[in-house]
Amino acid sequence: MVYTSKTLSSQVLIWYNKNKRLLPFRDTNDPYKIWLSEVMLQQTKVSTVLPYYEKWIKKFPTIKSLSIAKLDTLLKLWEGLGYYRRCNNFYKSIKIICNHYNGKIPSNKKIFLSLPGVGDYTASAVLSIAFNKPYPVIDGNVKRVVSRILGIKRFTKYNNKRMTNFLESIIPGKHPGEFNQGMMEIGALICKPLNPLCNQCPLNSYCYSFKKGSPQSYPLKVKLKPKPHYNVVVAIIWKNKKFYIQKRSLNKMLGGLWEFPGGKIENTESTESGLMRIVYEECGTSLIIFKKAGLIKHAYSHFTLTLNCFFCKEKNHILKESQNRKWISKKNIKDYSFPKANHKLFQHLELKNWYG
Numbered sequence: 001m002v003y004t005s006k007t008l009s010s011q012v013l014i015w016y017n018k019n020k021r022l023l024p025f026r027d028t029n030d031p032y033k034i035w036l037s038e039v040m041l042q043q044t045k046v047s048t049v050l051p052y053y054e055k056w057i058k059k060f061p062t063i064k065s066l067s068i069a070k071l072d073t074l075l076k077l078w079e080g081l082g083y084y085r086r087c088n089n090f091y092k093s094i095k096i097i098c099n100h101y102n103g104k105i106p107s108n109k110k111i112f113l114s115l116p117g118v119g120d121y122t123a124s125a126v127l128s129i130a131f132n133k134p135y136p137v138i139d140g141n142v143k144r145v146v147s148r149i150l151g152i153k154r155f156t157k158y159n160n161k162r163m164t165n166f167l168e169s170i171i172p173g174k175h176p177g178e179f180n181q182g183m184m185e186i187g188a189l190i191c192k193p194l195n196p197l198c199n200q201c202p203l204n205s206y207c208y209s210f211k212k213g214s215p216q217s218y219p220l221k222v223k224l225k226p227k228p229h230y231n232v233v234v235a236i237i238w239k240n241k242k243f244y245i246q247k248r249s250l251n252k253m254l255g256g257l258w259e260f261p262g263g264k265i266e267n268t269e270s271t272e273s274g275l276m277r278i279v280y281e282e283c284g285t286s287l288i289i290f291k292k293a294g295l296i297k298h299a300y301s302h303f304t305l306t307l308n309c310f311f312c313k314e315k316n317h318i319l320k321e322s323q324n325r326k327w328i329s330k331k332n333i334k335d336y337s338f339p340k341a342n343h344k345l346f347q348h349l350e351l352k353n354w355y356g
Helices: 005-019 031-041 046-059 063-067 071-078 085-100 109-113 120-131 140-150 157-170 176-189 208-212 271-283 330-335 340-351
Strands: 229-239 242-247 262-264 287-299 304-314 325-328
Touching (some): 071 085, 109 120, 304 340
């Protein structure tokens, strides 16, 4: 079918206004709220994000209220949402905006892209929705929709450029944010990876893969490499019915969260000898291991792990409290943000004997 950018984009806008999901960040032009939603939605389902978003906005409704908060408070609010670097970068960016841009989110794409954690997708989404800038958004859903319209099987550099050029040619000057959200919504609700609802799609008249009768063949599925698996050991070090925790460095995965000391063991090590070595390297203290506390399996996006936990005591009692090191009791767990694997361990210990 011969089409113009106007007819195709009009179909997207008409469909979106009739079929969009009612979401709390949809009916706002506040760039802060739109930006927050886009950050939370990266690699995370809408249904998972909604309670976190609403809780966050209730506690921090404005940029100013967020800028004076403590990072520990934000990480606790983010706890369970994953990809904690998103939270760290968002907080850093808000600080920069308050210190250098008078608390106003910049509408200039080059400036916005210079902020920590902001890539082309986030910049295009926020600027198109909040400031009506005609920048197309390309996420996984949009890539799938466009690949089926154009008949693209592989996301090569050349084909990615074709998709970008296509979207730039059809994005409307009016309501570019609604167009972008419409394309993402079509990908999420209609043009699904499996069993797409082609007969309900407003773009099926323009779609190469629909005409061919094989939409699921576009794009080709990428064979995922098997995730690496790691054996990890941690020590619950007891002293007077309190245990020791430490904060992860901000430049690490799960940065800013609290954890038990420990880490990955070498293939040649036993769990006990590996734990003794790692804790001495991390904390400078020697351990007395007196009981295995439990074993937890957990999967992250890029790897899986087996978490071996042991109840221990210090030999030399040198671990002191500081800003990043604490001795806490079980009732204090709620006051600190921990990775999901730790919460699995806490649940396991609730069913067992907590105290060594």
